[in-house]
Amino acid sequence: MRVRLEDVARRAGVSPKTVSRVLNDEANVSDATRKRVTAAMEAMDYRPLSSARSLAGNRSFLVAMLYDNNDNPASTYLAEIQDGVLEACDAHRYNMMVRPLRMRGEDFVRRLDAVISDHHPDGIVLTPPITDYAPLLKRLRERQVPFASVSPVSRENNIGVAMDEQLAARTMVEHLLSLGHRRIAHVSGIADHGASRWRLAGYREAMAAAGLAEDPALVVQGAFTFASGVAAARQLFALKKRPTAVFAANDDMASGVMWVANERGMKVPQDVSVCGFDDIPLASQLWPALTTIRQPSREMGKVAALQLLEVLRGRGPGRLVEMPFSLEVRDSTAPPP
Amino acid sequence: MRVRLEDVARRAGVSPKTVSRVLNDEANVSDATRKRVTAAMEAMDYRPLSSARSLAGNRSFLVAMLYDNNDNPASTYLAEIQDGVLEACDAHRYNMMVRPLRMRGEDFVRRLDAVISDHHPDGIVLTPPITDYAPLLKRLRERQVPFASVSPVSRENNIGVAMDEQLAARTMVEHLLSLGHRRIAHVSGIADHGASRWRLAGYREAMAAAGLAEDPALVVQGAFTFASGVAAARQLFALKKRPTAVFAANDDMASGVMWVANERGMKVPQDVSVCGFDDIPLASQLWPALTTIRQPSREMGKVAALQLLEVLRGRGPGRLVEMPFSLEVRDSTAPPP
């Protein structure tokens, strides 16, 4: 019925163990033998049974992608990362599973433990914001589960992928400054997310470099959601001295800002400029199209997974790869009125 | 080190086979024994090793969710379905894997075969548009892999979840009619998708019921993408006799229509009403907020998976569950000018 490793061995005239070695790409197999075995595998369309490989070899060929579904309900950003991770796993015949992991609650680490005990992933891909929660990282290290991160806060001792978000944010604010804006507001994200901190830092850096003192009223706390962008904008536009430009820490919040501008009859970008960060599809679908920072999410997921796979396959230590960003100037930013 | 089934058996004073029976929730175990075994499992925090269960029991505890990544790059709709499927699988301790499966190309069925041979999913959840491709369904039946579908075209012989999309579309058009619109355009989706056919049929049904002859110029073919909505709207708004309302077959296309309206200086809804279908988050983020049909995607994913799991667990035959829709009247529709 099913072709087993033993059948391949018989056909190639070698022992099962040798076929196993070829299957796992191990060293110390002569070229001639390897070729013969590979040919037999192909001829018989051999498909190794992963449960048997896992049981005997004590590994799962499984990569788990963890995400926080508390602040990220079905976000486009995560969907893109997932797509990239999946592509990388496929390329190396690893399976991928996605695991939501609510970050609130004390039993957070216990739930991580359960995931590991239940599924025994060979490695884990961490996505923001669970890239930097110390107890979690500690537990992963104790349990010796290799992991790679997408946009971790700390670059020390971490593999995966990162982007210079602070520089990106600074670049965005410099774009606004170059248009002539001086009263530039910032809607930040959830305070303890690395993304929020970097983007806020970039904003401050650019403002300071331009010799502008920070006006605390112009920095409003958001939560990366559309609704929080709406709330922040209501607050900003109620100011006596309104900002002429608003830089939101992500596109969803920027769309909330634009929504409120519309609501109040303010024209974007004539009356107020608005810009975001991430370049999710929404950014191009808004009117006017949103000026934002393009972050190659899909590629980042792929690269992070590849670093992890390098470790899992014993090919190297993996590294933290820096990805480029780009400023996408569209129609939501213009000189101040 | 690791707690095995055998360890639990020893502690409970029964044979391993009996523990196995309890683990698999089989009949013919006395209540007393079951209780004792369950207690031992809990006390020892026993975690069955799924690779061993799979190998010995010849099943994988895996549900694969298939989607077409050709026309659906990282869509919100799929992300929501996935979330629901995942929840259902978790509840029954099944694993979920997501598999993109490009529908173009001849080797489509061969690639499906590869997925089955490589991963041996116990069952499959099919998402639009791959719910009704005959060769694929045939192969699944040949291979005896149970499957459930989300919004299949054919309701015969299918389990999963469906919505009366035709009625929903008709309801939407009736909403436009009741506002006083008569020249109502429709931007349809990819022709051979069930969703396109139903939504178009609902449009026609409502128009006919209102005694309006169909104007072929008012029905434009789209492809479910923002760009195709833009293209369709350019065509519609170039007409001498422009429509006063446009019903797009999904929200992404509707946002394209609104974009073009903005581009041409037409006010929505004063100059033209626009509405969509699906109620993805985008719908509420647009200005004006989009009138649309709410489709409970997440819930639908969950329900479809539950039907499949009912079959996998030998609990019943599963059925095709009908989900309710709702018309979300927001700010993009109003009486004609």
Add this chain to the structure above:
DNA sequence: GACACAATTGACAGCGCTGTCAATTTGCGG
């Protein structure tokens, strides 16, 4: 209270693969 029958439990082999370690072959220096 004995008997037939059903319900419950257990013994044992084996799922398909890989780790361990021993056996064999190959390559190389002298």
Add this chain to the structure above:
DNA sequence: CCGCAAATTGACAGCGCTGTCAATTGTGTC
């Protein structure tokens, strides 16, 4: 050509669980 180390190959057990089927215990009947 021989001897030795390195490279290559194979034998075998066993990973943790479940299917099969036999043994045991419980239940109802007359």
